[in-house]
Amino acid sequence: MSDLALLLVAFGAYAVLVVVLGLVATRRAGNSPEEYFLAGRRLGTLVLFMALFGTNSTSFVLVGVPGLAYERGIGVFGVNAPVVALGVPLTFWAIGSPARAMAARLGALTPAELYARRFASPAVGFVLFGAFALYTLPYMVQGVRGAAVTLAHASGGSVPSWVGAASVVVLSVLYTSLGGMRATAWTNVFQGGLFLAFMTVAFVLIADSLGGPTAATRAVLERDPELLRVPREGLFAPGAWTSWGLVIALTVIAFPHMFARLLAARDDAALRSVTRLYPFALVLLWVPAVMIGVWGAAAYPGLAEPDEIFSRMTAGHLPRALGALGFLAVLAAVMSTLDAQILTLSSML
Numbered sequence: 001m002s003d004l005a006l007l008l009v010a011f012g013a014y015a016v017l018v019v020v021l022g023l024v025a026t027r028r029a030g031n032s033p034e035e036y037f038l039a040g041r042r043l044g045t046l047v048l049f050m051a052l053f054g055t056n057s058t059s060f061v062l063v064g065v066p067g068l069a070y071e072r073g074i075g076v077f078g079v080n081a082p083v084v085a086l087g088v089p090l091t092f093w094a095i096g097s098p099a100r101a102m103a104a105r106l107g108a109l110t111p112a113e114l115y116a117r118r119f120a121s122p123a124v125g126f127v128l129f130g131a132f133a134l135y136t137l138p139y140m141v142q143g144v145r146g147a148a149v150t151l152a153h154a155s156g157g158s159v160p161s162w163v164g165a166a167s168v169v170v171l172s173v174l175y176t177s178l179g180g181m182r183a184t185a186w187t188n189v190f191q192g193g194l195f196l197a198f199m200t201v202a203f204v205l206i207a208d209s210l211g212g213p214t215a216a217t218r219a220v221l222e223r224d225p226e227l228l229r230v231p232r233e234g235l236f237a238p239g240a241w242t243s244w245g246l247v248i249a250l251t252v253i254a255f256p257h258m259f260a261r262l263l264a265a266r267d268d269a270a271l272r273s274v275t276r277l278y279p280f281a282l283v284l285l286w287v288p289a290v291m292i293g294v295w296g297a298a299a300y301p302g303l304a305e306p307d308e309i310f311s312r313m314t315a316g317h318l319p320r321a322l323g324a325l326g327f328l329a330v331l332a333a334v335m336s337t338l339d340a341q342i343l344t345l346s347s348m349l
Contacts, residue, residue: 003320004158007151010324011167014331018175018187025179025186036180037109037347038264041100043185045273051185051261052092052274053281054192054336056084056252058139059146061289062195062330066313067306069293073227075236077290080248085282087249089275095253096262097271103263110348111259129348132256139255140341144168146307147334153311154327168334176339181264184339191332196285198329201322202314203288209317210295219298227297256348257340 034040043051069076099114108114112132116125144165151164175183210216220227230236235244252258265271289310296309299316303309314326 003323004155006320006324007154007159007327010328011331014328015171017190018171018335019178021187021190022175022178022183025183028179028182033109035182037343038260039181039185041104041264042266043181043261043264043270044266045270045277047185047189048261048265048270049274049277049281050189050192051264051340052258053278054188054195054333055257055261055340056088056337057192057195057285057333058143058337059150059330059334060142061285062199062333063146063150063307063310065286065289066293066296066310067308069227069290070297070303070306070309073224073229073297074290074294075230076293077286078230079235079241079244081282081286081290083245083248084252084286085279087245088252089278091249091253092262092278093271093275096259096265097268099259100263100265100268100271109263110344111256111263112348114263125348132348133345136256136341136345140338143334143337147331149307150311150327150330153308154315154323168331168338172335172338172342176342181260181343184336184343185261185264187339188336191336194325194332195329195336196281198322198325199285199288202318202326202329203291205319205322206292206295206313206317210299213291216295216298220294223298223301227294257337257344260344260347261340 032040065076065080102118103109103114106114106117108117112125112128115128116122145161147168148161148164151159152161175187179186207213207216210219217228235241253262262271265274292313293306293309296313300309300312303312310330311326315323318326
């Protein structure tokens with residue numbers, strides 16, 4: 001079987017699975033808006049965690065982070081990961097818990113509706129919907145572009161970027177419209193598990209292919225030692241790092257698709273458990289993403305498009321079957337965010 005055929009079979013199997021999950025969720029969705037848009041406010045620890053983790057882990061982590069590490073080195077980990085791993089879960093608890101309780105009391109189903117009812121002003125809801133849409137749509141485009149670029153590269157250019165982008169959007173809309181929040185949450189369990197497991201396996205196998213972590217890192221040291229040094233200027237300066245961290249920590253919960261998932265939590269116990277699990281999962285995802293990019297700087301120097309390094313490393317240092325799985329990992333990361341964005345914007349509309 002050719003690489004292109006293997007890629008298309010893997011994509012077809014993935015598409016069938018997420019649509020089946022959407023159909024199954026339809027049977028449980030119920031007839032009320034609360035059931036459809038918030039899964040009846042009954043997401044337990046595992047599903048809630050994977051829904052939040054999968055939604056927040058976009059193609060930026062699997063495509064953008066390795067690309068940044070390829071260019072800027074190991075310090076990329078310290079710019080984002082500690083803040084995301086610690087600051088973001090703190091906002092889930094400090095802001096998400098009272099917001100969840102208030103939304104349930106007021107009968108609000110969306111972030112915009114929560115504020116509109118809290119301040120007894122429909123105008124507040126309209127303004128917030130406009131703001132949410134304006135800064136969510138570019139985020140959606142970035143994720144779809146990441147999947148399209150990866151598919152185009154993985155297929156050797158046989159699949160045009162617009163075909164990959166259209167396929168991702170159509171598939172996401174299909175299973176999201178079938179089962180609402182429950183469909184997106186259940187598919188997020190599968191999608192989040194897929195890209196987390198793949199990144200762990202890829203990290204181990206790529207390191208082994210390069211002669212082990214020590215040999216792979218030594219090759220980077222010999223070629224460009226600056227990639228293994230954490231600079232003290234620019235974004236890495238203490239003041240810039242602190243302000244950047246504050247922005248990141250407060251921005252994630254402000255995304256309406258993240259906020260809406262917190263409103264769907266079953267209780268505070270589930271939210272507390274999520275805040276404990278989140279840091280471990282983020283580190284497990286970010287360490288391989290950064291190191292694959294850094295090692296790639298020695299394995300594939302001089303790339304015009306650094307964002308290609310993840311697909312190049314997986315295609316060049318993993319078995320063929322796992323190479324196709326690498327594309328699915330990127331696809332899962334994109335769609336686990338895109339489906340939540342589609343659902344939340346449409347529910348507010």
